Amino acid sequence: MTPPTPTSGSRHAISRGVSLYSFQEEYFLRTMSVEDCVAAVADMGARGIEVIPEQSIPGYPVLTDAFVTRWHHWMRAYGTTPVATNAFLDTKLHPDRRLTLDEQTSSVRRDIDIAVRLGAPIVKATINFSPEVMEAAAPYAEEHGVQLLLEVHAPFHYRHPWIVEHLEVMDRVGAHVLGLMPDMGIHVRRFPRVVSDRALRDGARPELVDFIVRTYDDRGDTHALMDIVNYRGGGPVEFALARQATHYIWTDPKEMLAHMPFIGHVQAKFYEMTDDGGEYSIPYEEIVPVLVEGGFAGCLSSEYEGNRHIQDAYDVDSVEQVRRQQSMLDRLLGETA
Amino acid sequence: MFDKYIICEDGFRARRDGRPGGELDVRMPYYRGLFLSMVEAVDLVLDDRAVPREHTTLIVHGTTYTFDEMPHVTDDRWEMGERAVLAFETDEPLTPGEHDVAVSIRLRISYMPVPGGGHSRKRLPLAPGAGEAA
Numbered sequence: 001m002t003p004p005t006p007t008s009g010s011r012h013a014i015s016r017g018v019s020l021y022s023f024q025e026e027y028f029l030r031t032m033s034v035e036d037c038v039a040a041v042a043d044m045g046a047r048g049i050e051v052i053p054e055q056s057i058p059g060y061p062v063l064t065d066a067f068v069t070r071w072h073h074w075m076r077a078y079g080t081t082p083v084a085t086n087a088f089l090d091t092k093l094h095p096d097r098r099l100t101l102d103e104q105t106s107s108v109r110r111d112i113d114i115a116v117r118l119g120a121p122i123v124k125a126t127i128n129f130s131p132e133v134m135e136a137a138a139p140y141a142e143e144h145g146v147q148l149l150l151e152v153h154a155p156f157h158y159r160h161p162w163i164v165e166h167l168e169v170m171d172r173v174g175a176h177v178l179g180l181m182p183d184m185g186i187h188v189r190r191f192p193r194v195v196s197d198r199a200l201r202d203g204a205r206p207e208l209v210d211f212i213v214r215t216y217d218d219r220g221d222t223h224a225l226m227d228i229v230n231y232r233g234g235g236p237v238e239f240a241l242a243r244q245a246t247h248y249i250w251t252d253p254k255e256m257l258a259h260m261p262f263i264g265h266v267q268a269k270f271y272e273m274t275d276d277g278g279e280y281s282i283p284y285e286e287i288v289p290v291l292v293e294g295g296f297a298g299c300l301s302s303e304y305e306g307n308r309h310i311q312d313a314y315d316v317d318s319v320e321q322v323r324r325q326q327s328m329l330d331r332l333l334g335e336t337a
Numbered sequence: 338m339f340d341k342y343i344i345c346e347d348g349f350r351a352r353r354d355g356r357p358g359g360e361l362d363v364r365m366p367y368y369r370g371l372f373l374s375m376v377e378a379v380d381l382v383l384d385d386r387a388v389p390r391e392h393t394t395l396i397v398h399g400t401t402y403t404f405d406e407m408p409h410v411t412d413d414r415w416e417m418g419e420r421a422v423l424a425f426e427t428d429e430p431l432t433p434g435e436h437d438v439a440v441s442i443r444l445r446i447s448y449m450p451v452p453g454g455g456h457s458r459k460r461l462p463l464a465p466g467a468g469e470a471a
Contacts, residue, residue: 024368028339028418054369055417092447093374095408128448308338 017048022304048083087111149181260294273324340455358426366455373410
């Protein structure tokens, strides 16, 4: 399997891709098919395709030969390359008990099989994968030439005990099998405006919204925000916003450098691309140079998450939002090359 | 997250089997499909009156499930964006015209400590059941 061609420059080997998750609004409403999503990615000059099988493959977990044939035809026809699939671990599949470790491992194996058939070399493990299941699934991943990467997703970060436990397993097993997929949502510097604006439309009191946003933006203590909002007379909408402020985190992008050997893919999460071509809350102009400096040689994969915050008031145009982010990433990758 | 799309506006009609009650096309407000065992509730409030859960069934791509059966269904999935049919029985036939429908969906999402899901409420005209004269 050939990796996607780097988009520009010779000082880095970073490629650009898009998670089809980004088009969830359109796919949910069936205004875009899976093929339309792939075509849109190709049209904006990105080459890597990341996919959530349980979102995009009708009949999952059964993957028909017909779908696999169509999938590979699309990749050839649009000049795209599968870069990653996303696996979810339904530990609570049954209402009365957790899946055993063996059952969880089987679930991961099934997802690895799907990645192999789709031609993707990486499987994203959601943050609820335990270190134990990562270690138990590692031999199967290695045997099938697939890397299993744990998403580092807010509110978790590299020094969080849950991630530290994972890092110990990764050290033991090796970066060729297990690694990290940082979600750029751990680098939220400014509170996403689409989220606070939505709260205002939902009736949140402006002074409480302002207080929550300022506390976050000033790196204030968010731990007791819900309590303070309560003391100030807030209700459910304000509580939800305050909780959100504890769920976003700011991590210095330079923290990625220490973990670079384990970083195999990056989720380029974003909430809002502004008219002037930047991301409102996540400083990609600081993130991309760190990836270049660290010799990251994987895919920067767009993950648009703004749709759910604007759909009440605006027409969602995920394609335009992703196109803007891809354009920004292209520019940043070119400038740093 | 897809709350506003839970209730399909063109999907409210009288029951097809002629019994009193109705059918409402509904979608799961989540960005992936789930095995039905993780769909904990699809609750309907019709004209401000809760329809008892035992009077409702969920039809997912043609198969009818009761809500007592669903916790054990680990081999059939409700796909993302897929229309399922919430069929319900009432004591009296539904009156023609508009009705207020509210649907709450509760999902067991493994990476979340609390239930996920969503809620939607709409006022919809009742269409005749399939096979009935308009």
